[in-house]
Every structure is written in structure tokens, then in C-alpha cells.
Amino acid sequence: MVSTTEIGGLVSDALAQAEARNAKEVDEAASLVLNCIRKDALVFTAGAGHSLAAVAETFYRAGGLACVYPVYHPELLPLHGARASTATERRTGLAAEVLAERSPGPDDVLVVFSTSGVNPYPVELAAGARAAGAPVVAVSSRASVAAAPRRAGSTLIEEASVVLDTGVRPGDSSFPPENPRTAALSTVLNAFLWNLVLATVVRRADSEGLAVPLWRSSNVDGGDEANAALFTHYEPRVPALR
Numbered sequence: 001m002v003s004t005t006e007i008g009g010l011v012s013d014a015l016a017q018a019e020a021r022n023a024k025e026v027d028e029a030a031s032l033v034l035n036c037i038r039k040d041a042l043v044f045t046a047g048a049g050h051s052l053a054a055v056a057e058t059f060y061r062a063g064g065l066a067c068v069y070p071v072y073h074p075e076l077l078p079l080h081g082a083r084a085s086t087a088t089e090r091r092t093g094l095a096a097e098v099l100a101e102r103s104p105g106p107d108d109v110l111v112v113f114s115t116s117g118v119n120p121y122p123v124e125l126a127a128g129a130r131a132a133g134a135p136v137v138a139v140s141s142r143a144s145v146a147a148a149p150r151r152a153g154s155t156l157i158e159e160a161s162v163v164l165d166t167g168v169r170p171g172d173s174s175f176p177p178e179n180p181r182t183a184a185l186s187t188v189l190n191a192f193l194w195n196l197v198l199a200t201v202v203r204r205a206d207s208e209g210l211a212v213p214l215w216r217s218s219n220v221d222g223g224d225e226a227n228a229a230l231f232t233h234y235e236p237r238v239p240a241l242r
Helices: 004-021 023-038 049-058 082-089 094-101 120-131 142-147 186-208 223-234
Strands: 043-047 068-070 109-113 136-140 162-165
Touching: 004 023, 004 186, 023 109, 023 162, 023 186, 043 049, 043 120, 049 068, 049 082, 049 109, 049 186, 082 120, 094 120, 109 120, 120 136, 136 142, 136 186
Parallel strands: 043 068, 043 109, 109 136, 136 162
Antiparallel strands: none
8 A cells, every 4th residue: 555655755756855956046047036926017828738727727826927818729638628628739830829929028028837748839939929028938848848758949947037846857757766657746846836936936035025916715705806807907908807
């Protein structure tokens, strides 16, 4: 029987290693987000497949940034078709279609979650954003990128301005350690690194007296009232808030 301590140890070790590995990069990513807040710009977040769980974590989340624009195409979500979602992520040109609806500019930042970081959709998103002058934060795994077959002209890591390295093993599984084949950790690590960035943003913003636009839970007293001003301010620019 597997003990909770065994799985918990794997997870806690992975989190500790990710925090230590990315200390400088978390601060750099926080600087980009702070710049967006100062300029009243947007943080675009994107992913495909199960990396869309990380996009959901960034958007309209209690304690999360209100200035987030989720980049989304329904065919990328496995719940709308598992095989189709994989094929869609590998489709050249989809990123350009998505960015045609709204593309980040020089004052914005694009955050792309992709563990393998080699399929055309995340790579072309990053390349398109950088061509428009926007910096790109990649939340990816250097080990997974190195092991994956290249399907685009470059990789997400190569296109990024800042790389947050999850350290996820190729294939994502973590258990059992001697022959990993289950217990994927990318979702946990993506959320953890994103929250490290948010925590750094809040600490640094507090030190300079900068207000960070954060959502309140709609299930606590005063939450709806606190969020009303954020809806008024961001809804015209973020259609997904409607």
C-alpha cells in the first residue's frame, strides 16, 4: 500500500526544488507583471491540453490578478475531444488565428504554460507575442523540452524572455520513483510557480505603495461588492469576464 508520506514527499521535494531553482526567474517574472500593473496593461495566459488547468488558475480566481486575459480555443481542451486536443496543439497557424482576436502589446506580458514546449501552438504564441513587442514568460520543463520531438521551428524555452523551469521529468509521471508511470506533477508545479510570482508581486507592490488588482472570493461577505469595480474596469478589455 502506498503511504501518503511517500507521495507527499515526492510533491514537497519537487516544490522545494522548483522554488530554489527559479528564485531569480520568479523575481524577473514578477517584474514583468508589476510593469503591467503600473501601466494598466494585461497579463495574457495561455496553454493547451492539461496546461489549460494552469490558465484556469490564473483567471478570475479568488486572490488572483484581475488584469488577466486568458488565451483560449475550445478545441485545445481535452474535455471537448481528447485526440482532437492533441492534434489541435500540433496544428501550425492556430496561434496566429487566436492572436488575431487580441494580441499582447509592448506593455503587456504573455505567460505560456507548456511542459513539453515543442508543439506549434505554444511556440508560435510566444513567437507572435515577441514579434509584437511583448515579453514572454514560459512555465515549462527544460528536461521535458530536451527529450521531446521538435514539432516547430524552435521551442517555447527558446522563444521566452523568462523561463520558469518546473523540472518535470519527460512524460510528467513521478511514481513510483524507480519507474515513473503515474502521479503527474506538472499541474501542481505550474500552480505553485504562478503563486510564487503572485506573492512576489504583492510583496514588492506593498513596498512601493502600488495597488495590485486582486479578485476577492464571491462567497465571502463583501466579495461581490469588492469585485464590482474590477469588472467595470477590465470587462471591456477581457471578454471572458462577461
